[in-house]
Amino acid sequence: MTDTPGNLPRFNKLDVRNLDLFYTKFQALKAVSIAVQQNMITALIGPSGCGKSTLLRCFNRMNDLIPGVRISGKALLDGEDIYDPSVDVTDLRKKVGMVFQRPNPFPLSVYSNVVYGLRVAGVHNTSRLDEIAEKSLRGAWLWDLLKDKLHQPALELPLDQQQRLCVARLLAIQPDVILMDEPCSALDPIATTKIEELMMDLKKNYTIIIVTHNMQQAARVSDFTGYMLLGEMVEFGETNAVFTKPAQKLTEDYITGKYG
Amino acid sequence: MIGGGKNSPRTQKGRIMDKRHFDIELDNLREKLVLMASKVELLINQSIESIRRKDVSIAQAVLGMDKEINLLEIEIEEAAIALIARHQPAAGDLRFLIGAIKINNDLERIGDHGVNIAQNAVVLAALPDVKPLADLPWMAGLAIGMLKDSLDSFISADPGKARDVCTRDDQVDELKDQIIRVVLTYMMEKPDFISHGLTLILVSRNLERIADLATDISEEAIYIHQGKVIKHGIEKQSG
Numbered sequence: 001m002t003d004t005p006g007n008l009p010r011f012n013k014l015d016v017r018n019l020d021l022f023y024t025k026f027q028a029l030k031a032v033s034i035a036v037q038q039n040m041i042t043a044l045i046g047p048s049g050c051g052k053s054t055l056l057r058c059f060n061r062m063n064d065l066i067p068g069v070r071i072s073g074k075a076l077l078d079g080e081d082i083y084d085p086s087v088d089v090t091d092l093r094k095k096v097g098m099v100f101q102r103p104n105p106f107p108l109s110v111y112s113n114v115v116y117g118l119r120v121a122g123v124h125n126t127s128r129l130d131e132i133a134e135k136s137l138r139g140a141w142l143w144d145l146l147k148d149k150l151h152q153p154a155l156e157l158p159l160d161q162q163q164r165l166c167v168a169r170l171l172a173i174q175p176d177v178i179l180m181d182e183p184c185s186a187l188d189p190i191a192t193t194k195i196e197e198l199m200m201d202l203k204k205n206y207t208i209i210i211v212t213h214n215m216q217q218a219a220r221v222s223d224f225t226g227y228m229l230l231g232e233m234v235e236f237g238e239t240n241a242v243f244t245k246p247a248q249k250l251t252e253d254y255i256t257g258k259y260g
Numbered sequence: 261m262i263g264g265g266k267n268s269p270r271t272q273k274g275r276i277m278d279k280r281h282f283d284i285e286l287d288n289l290r291e292k293l294v295l296m297a298s299k300v301e302l303l304i305n306q307s308i309e310s311i312r313r314k315d316v317s318i319a320q321a322v323l324g325m326d327k328e329i330n331l332l333e334i335e336i337e338e339a340a341i342a343l344i345a346r347h348q349p350a351a352g353d354l355r356f357l358i359g360a361i362k363i364n365n366d367l368e369r370i371g372d373h374g375v376n377i378a379q380n381a382v383v384l385a386a387l388p389d390v391k392p393l394a395d396l397p398w399m400a401g402l403a404i405g406m407l408k409d410s411l412d413s414f415i416s417a418d419p420g421k422a423r424d425v426c427t428r429d430d431q432v433d434e435l436k437d438q439i440i441r442v443v444l445t446y447m448m449e450k451p452d453f454i455s456h457g458l459t460l461i462l463v464s465r466n467l468e469r470i471a472d473l474a475t476d477i478s479e480e481a482i483y484i485h486q487g488k489v490i491k492h493g494i495e496k497q498s499g
Contacts (some may be wrong), residue, residue, distance in 0.1 A: 193280070202282045219346040220282070243345040244338075 013038040013177060013207040014059060019073035021054055021063065028054045030231040031073070036177075036224070041199060041208045043218035043239070046228035052211045055228070056179050058082070059209065060096040061089050077177070093184045097170035101182040103162030103187070105154035105169070110137075110146050113154045113165055117173040132172050140168035141198055160191030164198060178202065180210040183218065190229055196221045227251045269319075276401060282347050286356065287337050293360055293367075296332045297411040299325060300367045300374070304407060304470060307374040308400045310381035311463060319385075322378035326371050333368040337361060352484075359484035363414060366473045366480070373466040380459045380466075387456050395442075399435040402428065403467045406474040414481040422478035426490070432471035439464040457486065 011202060014036035021029035028051045036042045041048040043093060044052040057063045058075050075082045082092060094117075105113050114133045115123075123129060133150070142164050146152075154165055163183060170178060180199070184192040199208055199221050212218050218225050219239060226236040227250070235251040246252045253259040286430050303325045310318035340361045343349065349357055413422035440461055447457040482488050489496050 046355075197280060216348060219348075239346065240342040244341055 012036065012099055012140045013046045013078065014057075014209075015074070015076040015079075016055075017074040017076070019055070019058065019075055020066075021051075021058065021070065022070040023066065024198040025067035025138040028231050029058075032228075032231075033252045034205060034226055034233060034236045036209060038207050039203055039205075040222040040223040041203050041210065042226065044209065044211045044220035044228060045213075045215055045218045046234075047259075048213070050228040050229050051231040052226075053181055056098075056181055056209060057175065057212045059179055060098055062098070064089065086104040094173050095179040096179060097173065097175035097177055098181065099163065099166050099170065099183045102163055102186050103159055103166055105162050106155070106159075106167050107155055109151045110154050110157070110165060114168050114172050116169060121173070136168040136171040139171045139202070141194070141201075142168055147159045158191075158195055160187050163187065163191075163195060167198065167202075175206065177209065180208065182211060182213060184211065192217070227254060229254070274367040282343075282349075282353075285339075285343060286353065287362060289336065289343065290356075291334065292336050296329065296336060296364065296367050297415070299329050299332065300371050300447060301404075301407060301411065303329065303371055303374040304377075304404055306478055307332050307377040307381065308397075308404065310378050311384060311400075312397065312436055314381065314385040316382050319378035319381040322374060326375045329368060329371040333364055338363045340364070352487075355484045355487060359414075362480050363477050366476050370470050370473050373470050376466045380463045383459045384456070389460075395435055395439050396460060396467070399432060399439065399464060399467050402435065403471040403474070406432070406471050407477075410474040410477040410481065413478055416486070417427050417481075417485045418421065419482050419486050422481040423490075425478040426475050429471055429475045432468055436464045436468040 012035040014034075016032055016034045016036075019029055019032045020027065030051075032033060032051075032055060034042075044055060046052050054063065058071070059077070059082065063069045063071070071083060077092070077096065081087070106116060108116070111133055114136050116127045118129060123132075134143060134147075137146060142161060145161065146157075146165075151228060154162060157165060163186075167178070175191065184195050196217065199210070203210060203223075210218070211223065222239045224237065225239045225242040227234045227242065227246075227248075229250060235246060235248045237247070241247075242251060246255065249258070272373055302311075306318055306325070309315070310322060340357050344354075344357050347353075368460050379384050409421050410425045413425065431494065443457040443460050448456050479489075481492050482490055
């Protein structure tokens with residue numbers, strides 16, 4: 001029921017096939033298989049410790065930073081194996097950006113935050129940077145609010161604006177996929193609504209995967225929902241179906257509050 | 261939509277938010293329900309026309325229209341259920357969605373009564389002309405008027421019109437009783453009129469049910485727009 005963009009053909013942006021992940025001896029993901037469609041919002045829900053954040057972090061190889069992690073199975077981005085030895089992780093993270101639980105702008109100005117990635121990538125042409133900064137801030141619905149405050153310290157912004165600034169910082173490097181790990185858990189309901197509405201706007205151009213503890217948030221914003229429990233993908237399907245006629249009893253118990 | 265550029269976010273404290281995606285989905289549902297209403301209104305008009313003109317081809321067209329209505333009913337119901345499941349609506353949004361499900365169901369049943377009337381038209385077309393159709397055309401006019409006004413009251417948020425519809429139901433009930441009396445007398449006088457007479461009674465029964473369902477729709481319109489329950493002679497503010 002969410003307004004899916006136009007008549008875009010649906011195809012899989014990310015394909016996960018039989019993915020296992022071990023933190024040393026503990027198996028955090030057990031034979032997970034899902035297909036994440038392009039220009040859709042996919043939500044991962046489930047109780048704490050079910051593996052949803054672990055799965056999310058597989059998509060930009062954030063788990064590589066944790067010692068003792070072993071992965072088997074496939075995670076494909078546009079058909080290319082994310083874990084192929086030839087993959088440049090920095091390039092991967094440009095394509096697959098991430099927004100975290102707490103807004104984490106750099107202790108710099110609004111403007112410097114947005115163009116940070118570009119400067120690191122060697123772009124120093126001022127008019128080019130200005131152009132991308134405006135476009136990115138517009139994309140995160142911040143331009144009208146911040147166009148006269150571009151040199152204000154980012155950490156002085158309200159939390160929801162900080163979070164949207166983190167989104168703008170991502171947009172500047174033109175990712176394909178945006179991963180969101182509990183992006184609203186530090187925000188109040190009004191600020192949460194703004195982020196949710198922004199997500200629904202962004203999906204026209206990006207593929208979004210969100211991990212959320214807030215089941216209602218998954219129901220409101222996502223096109224597809226995956227319910228995870230103890231490292232397994234119990235059910236994955238269209239959000240309308242998952243929330244009105246789940247195929248699995250375990251999913252029903254969770255979304256009706258009987259479990260979890 | 262809360263959005264950038266000219267239609268920028270105006271969601272600061274104390275201001276009403278711009279249209280949410282949820283509101284757009286509610287608007288889409290409302291449009292589908294209006295489409296359903298217009299299809300049902302057309303079907304009923306055509307079913308009455310098939311009786312008036314003893315035209316079997318119109319009656320057959322009515323059957324095709326009912327199939328479209330049945331599909332639309334399922335579509336609307338699924339959309340409303342999904343919106344409730346996904347958005348946990350409250351207040352006016354919740355009343356609209358619950359009311360939409362009930363009105364949708366009422367409309368589908370009205371469509372079925374129209375089909376019954378069209379099937380009766382096929383029977384009547386095969387019978388010789390006898391007596392004029394008693395007060396049936398008048399009764400049909402009243403029932404169709406109630407249906408039209410009940411749908412208007414829902415679409416244009418006009419509780420006054422909805423209440424007016426509710427007061428007209430008794431008149432249709434009386435007409436049905438009157439038609440049955442007249443037709444029964446005729447049937448007793450002329451047994452070869454029995455088949456004809458029974459068909460007319462069935463048509464009047466279907467028209468009476470259409471008027472009842474139009475009354476239900478009006479009551480739902482009042483509930484949706486004012487939060488008042490006015491069923492079964494009871495009137496109270498919801499909650």
